[in-house]
Amino acid sequence: MTEQSCFPPFPPAIVLMGPTASGKSGIALEIAKHLPIEIISVDSAQVYRHMDIGTAKPDAQSMVAVPHHLINLIEPHERYSAAQFVNHALAAMREITGRGNIPLLAGGTMLYFRALLEGLSELPSADTRLRALIETRAEESGWPALHNELLRLDPVSAARIQPTDSQRIQRALEVYYLTDKPMSETLKKPRHLYLPYRVIRVALTPGNRQVLHQRIAQRFEKMLERGLIDEVRAIRDKFCLDDESPSMRCVGYRQVWMYLNNEISLDKMREMALAATRQLAKRQLTWLRPMQGIAKFDCLMENLPEHVWEYLRGTGLKTTLVS
The missing domain is CATH 1.10.20.140 (Histone, subunit A)
Structure with missing residues (x-):
């Protein structure tokens, strides 16, 4: 018996990355039709309670259909770090694999992905x-x-x-x-990395940036129709926050906050929110570009779920009995 065979193989974990509005949540739910997955949110805004509309949190039906983790962890006046995310994500991954399921980490906070996949620098804790x-x-x-x-x-x-x-x-x-x-x-010192999983990396990227921008605009309008302004107003009334609070620095929330403070008009709020979201998507794609070992799919292609599933099936993941 060789030394390598003395140890069981690492369990699989799927990483699903991509810019905002690329359809990550929908693809994750489609994957759940074939695999026994539980979803771990990799989103620095979805950790906040009460921030539902502007963070595009999964609806109640999706949460019931597929278990979700690392959503609604803290209040809007609290802070959350990449180190906390790594600790919480690793704990969730252990629990998921312990149940015989596959963790699927989906989101767009690239700093969190980098901390988990490449390790954390030895920075001191907050004082x-x-x-x-x-x-x-x-x-x-x-x-x-x-x-x-x-x-x-x-x-x-x-x-x-x-x-x-x-x-x-x-x-x-x-x-x-x-x-x-x-x-x-x-930050130049070697990073500490502990990730005992066979990580399968998938990224959704747009073949046409203009179409992605149209998606961003349409999604923001739907958020406004669903009551984003009232959501921010309720948070502002309930918690002691200002425009520098981490929760209110999230894209969309910051601009609505400015509108509620009569600093900008409704039209200007829309304009600034869309510009900020486009910049966010650009930064996310910049983070993705140098990453190695990633299967990239055009998020605008036809039959995207089928293409992603074909790739995952080729990695040797066992399917469920879901038809």
Whole structure:
């Protein structure tokens, strides 16, 4: 008996990536018709409770038909990190494989995918008191002033962070103060990776960006029709938030927040939300481009579910008895 044969093979896990509005949720549900899957959401907005319409959460019928995980974890005033996602995702994956099912991780938060698939850098945990001190300084001087300080302490990190991006400025300064080293230097160290699964990677990408943009526009209009503005108003009334809160920085929510604060008109809100969503899709595709070992499918092609299933079947995954 060889050394390799002493250990059982890693269980399979499917990763389904793609830009917003590429149809990931629909494809995941189609895959569930053939395989005993449970879906793990890889979406930094769907972790928030009460944020249903603007995050395109699966409806109740879909949640009943196929088990979903990592949705509705925290309140809108709370924070959620990539490290927390990795811990929660690995725990969910263990439970799913323990039931004899296959975890399918679907979403568009590429930072979460990268943390899970490539490992996490050894950054220090958040320090509540230090963060409060940084926020107090920001209230006194403004985030651009703190960005100037970051430029002096960690020019590499500052170069990739906007002067108004409070969340990332705060984290970069926090890491520097805790370690006495630039965050960019810490990120160069080898990442810690623990992923005992045979990962099958699938990506949905648009063959025509303009058609994807049309999908984005149509989806946002449907969100408005379903009551996105009222959803944001209810969240604003219930929780102590501002426009820099991580939950309200989500695409769509930020622009509706500005509209409710009478900062922009309804038409301008639509325009800004669509522009922000298109930029999000562009960033997601940029993250995807250098990733290796991915089967890519045009999300606009005819019979897309059948093509994806044919590929998955060719990887040796066992089908269910679903007809």
